[in-house]
Amino acid sequence: MEGFLPMTISLYELVGRDPQRPFSPHCWKVAFALAHKGLDFKSVPTTFTQVPAVEDGVSPTIPVIRDGGAVVADSFAIALYLERNYPERPSLFSGEGGEAMARFIERWCQLTIHPFIGAAVLMDIHDCLAPEDQAHFRTTREARFGKRLEEVPAQRDTGLAVFRQSLEPLRSTLGMQPFIGGRQPLFCDYIVAGAFQWARVVSPFRLLEEGDPVAEWFERCLSLHGGLGARVAAA
Numbered sequence: 001m002e003g004f005l006p007m008t009i010s011l012y013e014l015v016g017r018d019p020q021r022p023f024s025p026h027c028w029k030v031a032f033a034l035a036h037k038g039l040d041f042k043s044v045p046t047t048f049t050q051v052p053a054v055e056d057g058v059s060p061t062i063p064v065i066r067d068g069g070a071v072v073a074d075s076f077a078i079a080l081y082l083e084r085n086y087p088e089r090p091s092l093f094s095g096e097g098g099e100a101m102a103r104f105i106e107r108w109c110q111l112t113i114h115p116f117i118g119a120a121v122l123m124d125i126h127d128c129l130a131p132e133d134q135a136h137f138r139t140t141r142e143a144r145f146g147k148r149l150e151e152v153p154a155q156r157d158t159g160l161a162v163f164r165q166s167l168e169p170l171r172s173t174l175g176m177q178p179f180i181g182g183r184q185p186l187f188c189d190y191i192v193a194g195a196f197q198w199a200r201v202v203s204p205f206r207l208l209e210e211g212d213p214v215a216e217w218f219e220r221c222l223s224l225h226g227g228l229g230a231r232v233a234a235a
């Protein structure tokens with residue numbers, strides 16, 4: 001559709017006290033996906049306690065995007081929406097099989113990477129929130145973990161070696177190709193990069209050893225799209 005100029009898309013992204021430091025892994029997936037498609041977007045910094053009011057309560061979680069008249073929630077659903085609605089722009093999935101495989105990466109990331117990172121940086125997340133959001137975070141996360149917030153990251157140093165080992169399938173893949181998507185990044189890269197960016201933005205805790213191919217891949221992801229990810233300094 002030559003000459004067609006899409007309207008600026010709004011991305012509701014999770015922030016703490018500093019509106020310039022979005023940290024949610026799922027929101028980062030979408031920011032990377034929008035940049036990959038070359039779509040202009042406006043970040044709408046949103047705190048935990050503001051989430052229920054986003055777009056008249058369309059979703060209990062963010063990311064949410066507004067694209068003209070369309071409102072879409074859930075990072076994977078948003079990526080599919082972008083793929084369907086902007087087919088002439090660089091693909092996020094490289095076809096139907098790519099969509100299905102990205103779903104596998106999403107499940108793997110959610111079930112293998114997120115539990116360790118989420119527990120390891122839990123207090124760091126809490127500490128970057130405004131007081132009213134800290135109260136919400138404490139109530140919901142203490143119910144989820146079944147213990148006091150302060151106790152959750154206690155095992156992070158002893159669990160680190162097992163976590164790093166669990167990345168071996170990713171590490172050995174990256175010995176064969178620069179991105180999970182192959183020669184170029186795809187949405188599957190942004191899914192995993194979102195998780196590492198979450199930790200990088202909120203916490204000085206070092207998840208990866210220097211020289212780890214996973215760390216080198218993450219650096220490549222941070223420098224994509226004009227350094228979108230690197231623009232937010234590490235904690």
Ligand SMILES: N[C@@H](CCC(=O)N[C@@H](CS)C(=O)NCC(=O)O)C(=O)O
Nearest residue numbers: 024025026051061062063074075076
């Ligand atoms: N499956 C959803 C998950 C989104 C999600 O869990 N968002 C969190 C922030 S990372 C949220 O909005 N939580 C609101 C709350 O905890 O009150 C997606 O991929 O977008």
